[in-house]
Amino acid sequence: MTACLAAAVGVAVRQGHRLAASARTARDLPGDGLVAVVDAPRAEAFALPGRPGRVLVTTAMLDVLSPAQRRALIAHERAHLADRHHLFRALAAIAVAANPLLWPLRGAVVFATERWADERAAAHIRDREQTAQAIGRAALAHNRRPRPLPAAALGIGALTGPLTGSLIGAVRMRGMRLVRRPGPLPRRVAALLEPPPARRPLLIAAVVGLVVLSLLAAQDAAIDLHDLVEHAQAAT
Secondary structure, three states: OHHHHHHHHHHHHHHHHHHHHHHHHHHHOOOOOOEEEEOOOOOOEEEEOOOOOEEEEEHHHHHOOOHHHHHHHHHHHHHHHHOOHHHHHHHHHHHHHHOHHHHHHHHHHHHHHHHHHHHHHHHHHOOHHHHHHHHHHHHHHHOOOOOOOOOOOEEOOOOOOOOOOOOOOOEEEEOOEEEEOOOHHHHHHHHHOOOOOOOOOOHHHHHHHHHHHHHHHHHHHHHHHHHHHHHHHHHO
16 A cells, blocks of 8 residues: 555656646747647647646647537637646546556546536537537547647547547446447537536545545555554564
């Protein structure tokens, strides 16, 4: 458990470095507005946390979207910054490092923050269908020529990666049968084609609570292990 506590500290330090790198990248973007439009052949759109954070959108991405879908795309990325979704993801990463049994939490938090931004975007443009189409088109356009996002960046819908999974979804074993489950992106699109969901308890309370409990459990286990070693040494 001491190793888990050390791992959590290491992850926290790395998350801090990633956020600092993101802030530097945001400062280096052209212009001084919230949204920076960059002339580039790759279709990309992502939020860069910083002080202040910035949104980068390439001309190639804008070219594949209608005006309404562009508004949805930008609203989605702005929601990531306004609601500080990068902090939720960082806390989840720390919690998983402190307690590896919580490994599903990280993917769940990524999905939840993407859905959160989806709903904010849909409410902003008042069109759930256009928001769903924006997410699908943006993800498909990006993945024609994919490349890793900058440190701590939050993208609208990459189809592959360690946290988001594939467009089709993973094949899981259930008993003796293989069951194909829809991936995160199809589930997000499907959710936007339904009525807005009822409000749920704040994600921050759950994430912070899990992080605190995980760190306390790791610390308590480390103390118990230290006491056990001392007793063993005294008995010899």
